[in-house]
Amino acid sequence: MKGSILGIILKPPMGSIIRQSIKSSKFTNNEAEYEAMFAGLELAKSLEAEVVEAKCDSLLVVNQVNGSFEVREDMMQRYLDKLQDILHHLKEWTLVHISRDQNSEADALVNRGSSVEEDDILPGAVL
Template identity: 70%
Template sequence: MIPEVDKEMLLASGTSKGVWTLHTDGASNVKGSGLGIVLKPPSGDVIRQSIRSADLTNNEAEYKAMIAGLELAKSLGAEIVEAKCDSLLVVNQTNGTFEIKDDRMRKYQERLQVVLRRFKEWTLEHVPRDQNNEADALANLGSSPNRRVLLRSRGAD
């Protein structure tokens, strides 16, 4: 999570005005599930998060990453967000292009809609995987069972 000092600095700097850009990705493999979030406030700073999650399907991880990223943006005062992800399913179900047939996906979509209603304006667009590399790398880091070791060794340097 974002340290309180950093949150206060972002809120005090008035960065909530303007468009925030959010890239998310979810990863699920035999090692676990992870969420990757790259949030760019109008100030130009970049907030990156890698989150380990309970075992999820890939589609569930994609939804959870988008929800977590939007909740982070809102908690920092964002009013307008341009969200981008490489999941056609999440983008097309959210934009109404794909029908939701699975009850589990319907629950994630309902939660996502609740979060989106908290913004003054929002867009969600599909981006090719090669334009979502950073969020993808963070999601893969989150799905790694060695994540704690990697983070500890970085902090020890």
């Protein structure tokens, strides 16, 4: 399948867990991590969330967002700037690194989305 599949899980304090696989443009792994963060935060915003604890299995992305690693590429800086702008509108947020093993549920969503035939879905479609 051409393009990337993003796996997003939103666990509101009350209510049902929301799981989404989203077909997106072709991204590098780190770009896909940022894109998944954007999509997850937009979903949280649509549910009027003010406090968000985000989890990500990319140590690079987590450390860039938290200010521990410098950004060396212009494209990654644009991603970081956009994410910081989104996070700025939240009352409170945290971003924590999780291991790949702890991210198996999101990975399963990516695999599920990858198994759908390309002609059956449009870019940006939620699967």
